[in-house]
Amino acid sequence: MIDEETRYEAVRSRDARFDGEFFFAVETTGIYCRPSCPAVTPKRQNVRYYATAAAAQSSGFRACRRCRPDAVPGSAAWNVRADVVGRAMRMIGDGVVDREGVGGLAVRLGYSARQVQRQLTAEVGAGPVALARAQRAHTARVLLQTTGLSITEIAFAAGFASVRQFNDTIRAVYAATPSELRAAAPRGGPPARRGAAPSAGIPLRLAHRGPYQAIAVFDLLARETVPGIEEMNGPRGRRTYRRTLRLPYGTGIVAVDERPGAPAPRTPAHHGGWLDARLRLTDPRDLTTAVQRLRRLFDLDADPYAVDERLGQDPRLGPLVAARPGLRSPGTADPDELAVRALVGTAEAERLVRRYGKTLDAPSGSLTHVFPEPAVLAQAEPAGTLGALTAALADGTLRLDAGADRDDARQTLLALPGMDDDTAAVIRTRALGDPDVAPPGAEVPDTWRPWRSYALQHLRVAAESAAYEPAT
Template identity: 50%
Template sequence: MLGGVTELLEGRRGGQGLDAERCYRAVASRDARFDGWFFTAVHTTGIYCRPSCPARTPLPGNVEFHPTAAGAQAAGFRACRRCRPDAVPGSPEWDVRADVVARAVRLVADGEVERSGVAGLAAALGYSERQLHRLVVGELGVGPLALARAQRAQTARVLLETTDLPVADIAFAAGFASVRQFNDTVREVFATTPTGLRGSRSRTGRGSSGWLTLRLAARAPFSAEEVLLFLGGHAVAGLEEWDGTTFSRVLDLPHGPAVVRLSPGADGASVTARLHLTELRDLGTAVARCRHLLDLDADPTAVDDVLAADPALTRLVRAAPGRRVPTHPDAVEAAVRAVLGQHVSLAGARTFTARVLTAAGTPLPEPVGTLTHAFPRPGALVDADLGAVGLTGKRRSTVHALAAALIGGDVDLGPGADRAEAGRALLALPGIGPWTVALVALRGLGDPDVWLPGDLALRRALTALGSSDADAATRWRPWRSYAVLHLWAMSAPALFTRHPEDSP
């Protein structure tokens, strides 16, 4: 029996490293469930691969295993051009865990090193550079800078293969300090030049339209249609758009707003993303936030194995294998929208949010379809006149207090936030209770083990299952967030399943 991916990683945080025997068995069986969890480096070829690589399985004595692509690169191995290991889903481990190493990895993926360097990354986590380097190297074998370098290489490959941009423009867009550094990294990671990597692949080009088209991979089973339908059912006018197939929205990125259009991939196991960026250097951050939005790095097998073992959920899990937890691009937006949605219907929450968007959001230079604004930042909300929005005075005060706490640093909801501390800080604000805190953790911070106390839709579903809220709050760990989605699907099936007559 091969065992699950979680078993494979047991002991690593205690310094024991990956389980080489389980890793090799995963490689020998070409098990795609393990793609992104670890990487196989082959001494005889000098390349590293994803576990499911279709090439001939190397002998056990000729391989070593790394938890990250950055680790394999630092050890002198180059990426396999057949299985493209840099294009796999990310490891679910970093979304599940709440320790400082996981928080650091999430921040690196969001581009923190590119924006503020390793010093800024350490400061965001409340550690010295030396402490952080020691912790990350101790577990992953490489430091934060190497992780960021691997991400730059991935961004560069995407731009080389999907656009006709000049190589020099791509170098700086990917985050490299110089063209020489860019050329050296591409040679080391891909064993070819940037021109060679670009090759003869067909490219969409950036052209006058400025759109980039990317493929966002996911682990099977995965239903892009369901995730996009759920997001479409919550779409806010001016910020988001749903046409029955494609979900579009504005992203508020570090160097300017962007628009993304998300639709099911042709292969049924991915999402096609079309991005229009203000600046190309935001590409890595945009991709990370889209993956977070769609919960693409989840491990559906691990989740389904636990939830389906409970007779109360067996039927639900088997009917919708691999169900994801759609989120918001960032937790700040999730928190404000959670406050606006307190004690009102979904339609009411969408109306209030659209009004706040108009009152305090950042207008796009030009509308893109029906998309007109980026979601308001805390600085705009703290002084915004929300009197015409229709909120009660108490709700307006809560929005202003939340914005002030975010600006002052009393509440941290960034990708590297300590989830427990964020919850405590939110709960200390007037007008924010346990349900709101839980919703922010679920749909903002991407915590996989959240229960929403007192949620009306959950109560209805639990009643139908013959269970209670108090009982359910202690069950289905560590995947209670996914149990919530299954129960919501019972109460509001229209948000999860399209009827044939609703097809565009």
Template identity: 50%
Template sequence: MHTDTDRCVRAVQAKDTRFDGVFFTAVVTTRIYCRPGCPVVPPKPRNMRFYPSAAACQQAGFRACKRCRPDASPGSPEWNRRADLTARAMRLIGDGVVDREGVPGLARRLGYSARQIERQLLAELGAGPLALARAQRAQTARLLVETTRLPLSDVAFAAGFASIRAFNDTVREVYALSPSELRARRPQRAADPAPGSLALRLPFRAPLNPSNLFGHLAATAVPGVEEWRDGAYRRTLRLPHGHGIATLTPPAAGAAHVDCRLVLADQRDLTVAISRCRRLLDLDADPVAVDEQLRADPLLAPLVDKAPGRRVPRTVDEAEFAVRAVLGQQVSTAAARTHAARLVLAHGEPVEDPDGGLTHLFPSPTALAALDPESLALPRSRRTTLTTLVRELADGELTLGPESDWEEARVRLAALPGFGPWTVEAIAMRALGDPDAFLPTDLGMRRAAQELGLPHTPAALTARAAAWRPWRAYATQYLWATDSHPINVLPE
């Protein structure tokens, strides 16, 4: 996108917020970079330069606009719809892998040399993994400076900087302000969040329809791990340095952000927690591109026009979702929740939640691999399916995280006992995040297709759905929404 100068200029002149995060505009006369939707008067086209990432702008010597805060744009939708090396690397960087494991750790997870990854990211994003991670640390630091009263020395290390000097230098370079000056500009709030709590906004590209997104999460919530309370979805998070609790509130009409409150055992997990919450709610999607293609089908068009901007509810823990997908095989939503709740009580790690009813982290694959299969109130064949899955996950033979190659993961899942097309595609859709995952054998899909006049046998529906690619997971959400199931209704 950033190489199409004419299109970029038109987007900036129109202040089109759909392109926020897709590319960045740098102004050579002011040495400032902005979102395409920046509210200030657009510069002359001859003074504009376009970059694919905030890190590339920073490396070129530009600093972030204080008005539009381009570093806080929604993420590029490219990393949601692709599973190539660049996309997988960006998902891992967003999950904080470079900060925790360095570039060698990133390379090890991806199965490429550090030099190959550096070359690929430079070619496509104008910045290498260290620069991209540094830009992310700068954004995390700004959030902590502006939303907490943590001492600035604590902010430096919580944001992932190795030293206070690196923290000071980076903040000055990116924002043209020292950390103390940035804190002095801190917006006045009616009340600070409770101690240990961080209040922030998660931006997204409009439109966003919250009904199926929050409805699905609330209807399938596992007691103790998730809950719907006071108009918000809440859940526990297993994070690299400890645990956390996220509270996510559906956006008000006309808002372009989800309110998020995080309680973290270790502030170093802030970046990872934000990344996982964004992924859970599919906030980096491009709903305009998705809906435009699906509207081309005359039978889908009325569904899209009625409630545009549907997202795919995903997960904060890929292994957890895979386990829950097995527990949900051929049973009702209520039964699947009951089975999961039993596992949580028996094998989950206890946490404290003074603000609600959350009690546990979902058990890790390692904890589940040690359980006695006879203790599971499941048919024998499903016990085998579950125990095989958790053993593969615990041993590292199967990975479903941000580094996963979607097709390779599908092949590995399909080779496990008890994994049919429905389970594999459900995991591909919600855990792997493949926007083209498709469940033609799903009963709800087939019923909706028949009611709409679409082919309803799996083979015929798959053939018709070829025109919906690469967005078949979103088409699935629109078809499911024709049912009155609680997953499609925003809770009271």
């Protein structure tokens, strides 16, 4: 936990390292901000602190128009934690409350709705309804300022039950009407930003905190690319990764650029940046879920300062961390897909895509399919470990969604016939986003905890880079 003195110092120094880790509100203005807000520093006695934007909103504060606190990276704590609060926060981010209600969230977590409400309120200052409401407001702002959808279409696409509820929420959160918020869209952004139709793609800036080693992430994605559902274009250092997405209401195609839109990672002022992306959806209601899945794929909610500080103290890892500050441990945009790919490899995954994948209504370049669903694969190829894995995913015996219990998932994986420890470890690291997975059978220092997944990533990237270096 961050003490109040540290929080105020972060606000006073406008320290972007804490953006998303907490929010502060000013009682005299009725506005809440991110720690790096450029506004005049408020007096200490007028400041209140909140763990989430939803908690600040629930206390009656409006979002700052200068620093846009709803656009910050998410707290890294929710990805690290394996308890019910961490799992709930990941599931709310994935849109479960909007799709299934609080009751559905509680069932997935194995708790009563009252228990979930109580634990979330105690820890983050807001219950699941308020947290989902804050997320809907952010989705609505993005759609208002980046697409040409009508106000009514945006209201329902963002997950609101009525236009009236949408209007009331936007006024409460942003102190503006939807039309005023649309008119205040930042200028000078991507050409598609103003008045763009959804078919042209929604331009996004996927924010991250601290330095980001984009080349290492894109190298990994390039090696793993499965034709038909993924492609990588452009020279190294300026590549664009494109892939298809299977989403709750439809499908999507996303393009993410390697070149970061922020200062170089080693400049002193670098406290964060973003990846530029464009997202094309068949149903705008999938925006929130798609963004959260991309954030997990690129590990954008990580706290590189905490990871680097811990691993940088190790004699073996210290030089590697110094060479690549902010190295990420990539996840996946589709946990079920990742599990199958980890088991069968890239070549076999391409065969499965061509034979059983869902064909896009409108192919885009080399992107022609969406990865086949587990139920389709379980029926088509029921034999062996692949059949056991896909059957377990299809009937819910094995859960790899954002709120899955990581230990339960590992036990279920290892109980499948033919499943080995190495594959289970990859699935736990990538599909479940576990930051602390050790290599099976290997002894690694306890000082690497709770970031063993990142430690192994440093070792892999260093070995790969050494292999690329010409002999002298």
